[in-house]
Amino acid sequence: MIICKKLLEIRNGDGRLDLITDAAKFRIVLLTDEIVRIRCTFEEHFPEEASYSLAMTAWEDKMDALMPDRRKIEAIPAQYDDWGTHLLLTTRTLRIRINKEPFAIEITDTDGNVLHADLKEKSYVRDAQGRLYHYSCMDDHDHYYGFGEKSGYLNKKNRRMRMHNVDTIGYDSELTDPLYKHIPFFIKFNGESQTASGLFYHNSHDSVFDIGCERSGYWNKYSYFCADGGELDVFFIYGPRIKDVVRHYTDLTGKTVLPPKYSLGYMGSTMYYTELDRHSDKAILGFLEKCREEGIPCDGFFLSSGYTTGKDGKRYVFHWNDERFPDPKRFALQMAEMGAALAPNVKPGMLVTNPLYREFDEAGAYIKDSSGERSHIDRFWGGAASFVDFTNPEGRALWKKHLKQSLISLGITSIWNDNNEYEINDSRALCHCEGDPKPIDGLRPIMPNLMAQMAKEALEETSPGVRPYIVNRAGFAGIQRYAQTWAGDNITSWKSLKFNIPVMLGMGLSGVANQGCDIGGFFGPAPDPELFVRWVQNGIFQPRFSIHSCNTDNTVTEPWMYPAYTRYIRDAIQLRYRLMPYFYSLMFEASTEGSPIMRPLVYEFQNDARVWDESFDFMLGSSILVANVLEEGAKTRAVYLPKGADWVEWNTRKRYAGGQTIHLDVSIDSIPMFLRSGAVVPMAPGLTNIHKDTAERLQLLIEPSEEGGFVLYDDDGRSNRCKEGDYLRTTITVKNGRDTRISFTHEGEYRARLQTMVVEALCRDAAPVQVSLRDKELSMFLDPKQWDAAEEGWYYDMEQKAAKIKYNDRREDYEIRINFDVKDLISI
Structure with missing residues (x-):
């Protein structure tokens, strides 16, 4: 166990302050008045700057050419005062105190409120296995939000969470961990001082956050971050409001890309149609016609991977099944004529029996085995497969080539990236990494981001005047720059309906404003009528709105599956479409300010203690409070209306003062919504x-x-x-x-x-x-x-x-x- 205990040497560099301790080297960069970079390595030298994820830097980076939208700024001079026992750096809003012995860093605001404090004598650690730890002090008044795509309640205090991409089909949205996304960022909000700050760990190795689960009588309360490798590259981000932290974090990792407007409409989907023996194209066109007959708006269809099925029943990316889709180009044209975009599913794992396998293999476009000589073969959906290496120029070029030939040439401008968690079991498998081979264990979550970037580039190169629409299941920090995301293969249950809400709210606080979940549940038996109606009534407020299913009882989830309830489905979807100018304006706000679209109440009302732990009621933008009915058989709904505003019930126009809990009578058609004063x-x-x-x-x-x-x-x-x-x-x-x-x-x-x-x-x-x-x-x-x-x-x-x-x-x-x-x- 190696622990940094004493500062030995100070060196002023170009726009940085280098510190040598008895165990590690540190580099402090005042990136802006609100963002401080604390870079720590236990090696002899700092690794080369090579980030696939940062959207803003103040230094030269090996990946600059690959990240054309990266913004370069000039760091604030890292001038310091030496007070004997500590160094003091300042920005317009922050005071950074570096204690010499025991070595530790503390950051306060100009009023003296402690925003971050390392745990002295145990702040930066490397263990015998090479794992890296960063320990931070905790306060009883602290609340913790974000962490990307995580199950359970909004406030993650007293949780231990693993950062790792995994295909979690049928997951429990309250308990399962990890899920599909790996975003090592959180927001800490102190209720007593009313200050918020964030920490982003610029490290894509598997890692763990322990937010107060571990206790020791020898130390004050603490949290820690532990990574399996890499370096401790920490970005401290100041608020003081939660919304300020999100804005500054998305300055660093990128704003949500502005998608085409139609992507905010209802996107139809199901695995059922593409698994038919033949004429899947007619089934999908029939679905659109049925939507029209029922008065249900629809603007697109996610084409599940059954369209790629070969004669042996295996799914082969970039292949069309000619019995299910005899004329793909004509089908895509028919979809467009009916006012619906087609978003086909693609997967980065290429089965060894895929007719294209050899072309990628001979080009060296796959991730290699540990010898670096052969393509690595691993378990994938459908059998043995190799994975396209998006850190390799050859892998990127071939992927874009076949996207263009097989899909984009048909007039398709929407791509659905699925099964891209890169669950490679040998952590020694090697990625090209732009000519500097590195093991997959430090690059796994980067791959889905690059996969999305390649889809964006392929579409822009083919149709430069058309705005791409990319959807991703997995991702790392910064995925919002390229793609809309969704919360994977949820199970059909009332619990999923309820706990998918804080999953999405946490994603919004983690910079990913454009996301959703499968409405009605993806895996399990068909939802019963009440659950289905309630799920749609909730789903219309999610940026990605898609009813999608792989039901286990030989059924298909469709808007009209229960004719006696179709009118409630129709009314909800039509409400979504009436709100389209509001949604699109919120998406623009996300693209410029980084703001979530679905917002936890604490985001808008952080001075109201009663909303700090609210996980299920949320704001849609700044103007509408949504309190969906989430319990089976509910006849009433209790709603707390935050103080600091008056509230007007959407339908009755009844007015309520904030700071009180009201009780509403609800029926199957109820969608409790409240307009905020000033809205x-x-x-x-x-x-x-x-x-x-x-x-x-x-x-x-x-x-x-x-x-x-x-x-x-x-x-x-x-x-x-x-x-x-x-x-x-x-x-x-x-x-x-x-x-x-x-x-x-x-x-x-x-x-x-x-x-x-x-x-x-x-x-x-x-x-x-x-x-x-x-x-x-x-x-x-x-x-x-x-x-x-x-x-x-x-x-x-x-x-x-x-x-x-x-x-x-x-x-x-x-x-x-x-x-x-x-x-x-x-x-x-």
């Missing part, structure tokens, strides 16, 4: 297909009792012209009072086909007496039919307690004024 929610009534429909009417639901605002974003939804200014960003600002003002400012060149705007302003105490647009008084109507027939004007909806204001859309900046002075009819 702005854009909606598109009547939208049924994102590919084909043109939204000519936009509805803005506004709660103006508090100041608020929203950035409404739009573009063509399918091209990359938005990067050249062809977008429309409308900033909506609400200033409340008896003379409420709603202002609209525009940026960008995109010309939408929008014709009519309807602003629905909720009224707290009284109806307006006057409404004006650009200082021009609008006509007031008593009869809603007359208002509906008019081009512009307003009326007061008594039932909805809202002023409904209609006018022709206008591109110039403007303001709506709503006067709430009470008109005295008696004295007149």
Whole structure:
């Protein structure tokens, strides 16, 4: 056991501070005012900078050419004061104290709140097996969030979690660990000081987080990170708010890529259709036609791997089964004509019987065995296989070649990367690693990220004007830069419905805003009617919304599987489509700010202690609280409404003060939703297909009792012209009072086909007496039919307690004024 105990030497480098201790070397880089890099190695020299995951650096890196979107910044000079017992470095927001003996690092804010403290005398350790440990102090008021894709409750305090990619079919969403993603990042929030910070361990070896499970009477309470290899490369990230930590973390590892708009629609899927003996294409086209007949919007279909099945029943990537799909190009065209994207499944494990196996083998494109001379063969779904090495230029080139030939050439612009956990059992198997071979055990979670990057590049090289849509099952930190993700092969149960929510909330706090789970459950018997309805009612709020199944009772999960309940499924999906402008704007926010779309309540209300451990109720963006019914046979639903806002029930428009628990009566059609005071929610009534429909009417639901605002974003939804200014960003600002003002400012060149705007302003105490647009008084109507027939004007909806204001859309900046002075009819 080697432990760093004493600082021996200090060296100022170029934009860094190098420290030599009695056991290891350290390099401190003040990357920004909020991000501090603490790099530790127990070797003679620091390894070469070679990161596949960082999106922002202040140094030269071997992978810079492979990461074209990487942003280079200049680090803050690492100047320090020597106080005898310790060194002190400062940024605008942080104080970094380096204790000389015992060696330890402590970081505080400018008010003296301790944000991070190494456990003195046991801070940085390497054991006899080469495992690396970093021990940190814990406080009784600390809460821990994030850690990527993890089961169980939102707050991970008193948990031990393993970081490792694994195919966990039928997992228990409360207890199973690990799952598919490996994201070694967490947020620590101290309730007493109201400060949040994060630690990102830039290490892709298998690792463990112990958040207070281990105890020793000789030490203060502590947590630790343990990695099987590599180096302790730690990025400390400051808030002080949780949302600030997420923003800075996604500066470091990348923002969520803006996907094509249709990817936010309902994506149909099931393994059942592609396992039919023949005519799977007709079954899928029939599914789309049935959606149309039932009034259920649908914008795409995830094509399960049965389409690749060979004569021997094995799945062969880049192969089409001609009995199930006799004319793939015509099929893809028919799908497009019906307003549905096709997203075919591809897998990086290539069975040794695959007709393409030899081509990849001869090119040296697979991961090698420990000798480095032969392709490594391991267990995979379907039999013995070798795995494409995406750290090898040959592997990347061949993969892109066959993506283009087999799929993209058919007009396909969506790729579904599956079974890419790289469960290679020999940790000595060698990856090319850009000409510097390294064992798979340090690169396993990097492979799915590179696989997604290659799909993105292949699509952009073939169709440079089209925005790619990539979906990944596995991934490492930074996967959000390339792909939407989902929580793998969940089991069909009420527990999965419930505990998949904190799984997704944790992913959102870990930088992955665009994700979801299989609605209805993937593995197990078909869901019963009540469970299915409740799952869809929850699923419509997930960025990835797909009903997908591999049922074990010879059934297929479809929206109309229970005819007596289809209307509830239809209503829920139609609600999802009405909210599409809100969803797309939130996705834009994720792409620029890193914000989650599904947000735990603590993200928006971290000063309310009652939400610090809330795992199941969540915010959709900043404006809508969702409290889905998650219990079988429920007749009532208790909902805690966070303090710091008023809340308006979505359907009844009943108003509640925050800071209280209310009890709602619920029925099978209930989707409990609450509008936050100051909220702005854009909606598109009547939208049924994102590919084909043109939204000519936009509805803005506004709660103006508090100041608020929203950035409404739009573009063509399918091209990359938005990067050249062809977008429309409308900033909506609400200033409340008896003379409420709603202002609209525009940026960008995109010309939408929008014709009519309807602003629905909720009224707290009284109806307006006057409404004006650009200082021009609008006509007031008593009869809603007359208002509906008019081009512009307003009326007061008594039932909805809202002023409904209609006018022709206008591109110039403007303001709506709503006067709430009470008109005295008696004295007149």
